Amino acid sequence: MYEPQGPGTPIAQPYGYAYPPGPPPQRPKTSGLAIAALVLGLAGCLLLPLLPAFILGIMALSQTGPGKQQGRGLAIGGLAAAAFWTIGWIALAKNTMGDLDRHTASPPSASCATPPAGHANICTLKPGDCLQQPMAAVTSVELAVCESPHTTEVFGAFTAADGPWPSGGEMKAEALEHCQRIAAKNVDLPRLNAEGVYTTLGYLKPEREPWEGGVRTIFCTIYSPDSQLTGSALVPGADLSIPTG
Missing domain, CATH: 1.20.58 (Methane Monooxygenase Hydroxylase; Chain G, domain 1)
Structure with a gap:
């Protein structure tokens, strides 16, 4: 039943109404x-x-x-x-x-032990050295005076391709390719032939330990099994850098 409101009766405000309405909260900006x-x-x-x-x-x-x-x-x-x-x-x-x-020409010091007096190893050998030693991979080689009869002379060097240590003759084809090229410009083959000196090309490679230590220098040699080499077999002004050429 409707009941009229008398004079002076307050009118109730509806619930939830805010007066005056406030602004919405600001969200913090992203940095x-x-x-x-x-x-x-x-x-x-x-x-x-x-x-x-x-x-x-x-x-x-x-x-x-x-x-x-x-x-x-x-x-x-x-x-x-x-x-x-x-x-x-x-x-x-x-x-x-x-x-x-x-791949540097200077091998790691850990693989370069000091050789005995009068000897050289794969880390201290250099083109122009004369030797008394066989054609094989060796730990050290005996140095010789080039003016005296000797079996071997180093006439150049090249850097071998990376990979496992080449045992046996696995290096032969690569060594012959490089050493024949270097011999053509560094070795005085006409003089040796004129003197009747029997020679053959050879090479010296690192043993397993220095190879696994990063040594990749292969030395090219000219070899006379009967020690017929006397004096240097190199031409004047031969390139003795490592690698050669």
Whole structure:
């Protein structure tokens, strides 16, 4: 039943009504530095963005968090990505330097023990040395005075292809190809033939231990089994570099 309201009776306000209505709450902005740090960190495969990613990521950490701008997770993600790529670049640099060391003309010192007096090994031998030794892979060779009769003279060197240690005659074809080329310009073959000196081409390769240590230098030799070599068999101005030619 309707009951009229008398004069002076207050009118009830509806529940849930706020007067006057307030503005909607502002959502914190996402840090631009955090976004930039994440983008640069993910682009760390290009190397150059790594340093800016670390700098912006650290700056973003200071301006994000509770009561501050949003994006702390983005900043952490950018730093993590930059750290990941940094580790990858360091590993790549170490592998690259290792490859350079394995192919350098100067063999690793760990594989280069000092030979006995009057001897040389694969690490100390050099083109122009005269020897008293057989044609084989050896630990050390006996040096000789070139003016005296000797069996062998080193006339050049080349760097062998990388791979497992070549036991037996596995190196022969590669050695003959390089040594014949070097002999054609370094060895005075017409003089030896005119003097009736019997010679054959040979080579000296590293033993297993220095080979596995990274030594790849192969020395080309001219060999006279009856010690018919007297004086140097090299032409004047021969190229004695390592590798030769």
